[in-house]
Amino acid sequence: MAFGFFDLPSEEKLKFKSNDVYNPVRYGTSLKDGADKVQFWRVFLKHYAHPLDAWIDSWPHNPPQYREKMGKYSAQVRNLALELMGMIIESLRISPNRLTPKMDRGMQVMAVNCYPPCPKPEMALGLPPHSDYTCLTIILQSSTGLEILDPDDGNWKMVPELHGALQVHIGDHFEVMSNGVYKSVVHRATLNSEKTRISIASLHSLGMDDRMETANELIDEQNPKRYKESSFRDFLDFLANNDIADGKHFIDTLKI
Numbered sequence: 001m002a003f004g005f006f007d008l009p010s011e012e013k014l015k016f017k018s019n020d021v022y023n024p025v026r027y028g029t030s031l032k033d034g035a036d037k038v039q040f041w042r043v044f045l046k047h048y049a050h051p052l053d054a055w056i057d058s059w060p061h062n063p064p065q066y067r068e069k070m071g072k073y074s075a076q077v078r079n080l081a082l083e084l085m086g087m088i089i090e091s092l093r094i095s096p097n098r099l100t101p102k103m104d105r106g107m108q109v110m111a112v113n114c115y116p117p118c119p120k121p122e123m124a125l126g127l128p129p130h131s132d133y134t135c136l137t138i139i140l141q142s143s144t145g146l147e148i149l150d151p152d153d154g155n156w157k158m159v160p161e162l163h164g165a166l167q168v169h170i171g172d173h174f175e176v177m178s179n180g181v182y183k184s185v186v187h188r189a190t191l192n193s194e195k196t197r198i199s200i201a202s203l204h205s206l207g208m209d210d211r212m213e214t215a216n217e218l219i220d221e222q223n224p225k226r227y228k229e230s231s232f233r234d235f236l237d238f239l240a241n242n243d244i245a246d247g248k249h250f251i252d253t254l255k256i
């Protein structure tokens, strides 16, 4: 899984190393030392994926099959995301006319996460609790580790790994669009001591500067508008200026 990128020698991976959140392709690590704080035990590769033609040449060309396999998977999962997003809009009985063109030219970011075995998995996390900025996120995992927060009882629930079954999450921008009818899913990545875990998150949003706003049809006297509008770039600005490990959430900056 992840088509071998993380098995490459360091110098090959480091060609993509970047701490700049605005960079369309970046390899990074959040392996931090320090006894006082939770440690994040993860390396990742993130890159844009739509339109494929525009971005595929910037992806790693090693291992040799990476582009072909990731390209195929990205395109498949994007079609699925568009279909699901259409169904969600339909379920809210709002007009698709304003949103559909923006989703058609929307962004897709692939986040490929690698969590090496951790000697003390209960002392650390792969990723801290967060919700994604997206409309919709689709996750494929090689083994269990993904957990979602159950809003009813406040407990973490493990997402099973079922032979390649995909996990679909509502993200912050669909919470905004639906005026809170749908809530973004708070999730985290836990670790294990035995084997490396890989996950591929496909993050779907509107275009870089297209603003997501609450659907007019869902605003009335009983249901005032609950969120400010924002774009993917606004999220990147938030990310550049905040550490999600501190428990700051993008969605909280949007609530009215």
Ligand SMILES: O=C(O)CCC(=O)C(=O)O
Residues within 6 Å of the ligand: 111, 113, 126, 127, 132, 139, 141, 145, 146, 187, 188, 189, 198, 199, 201
């Ligand atoms: O590794 C996982 O299962 C979760 C990944 C994730 O939440 C993300 O990349 O945003």
Ligand SMILES: [Fe+2]
Residues within 6 Å of the ligand: 130, 131, 132, 187, 201
């Ligand atoms: Fe996530």
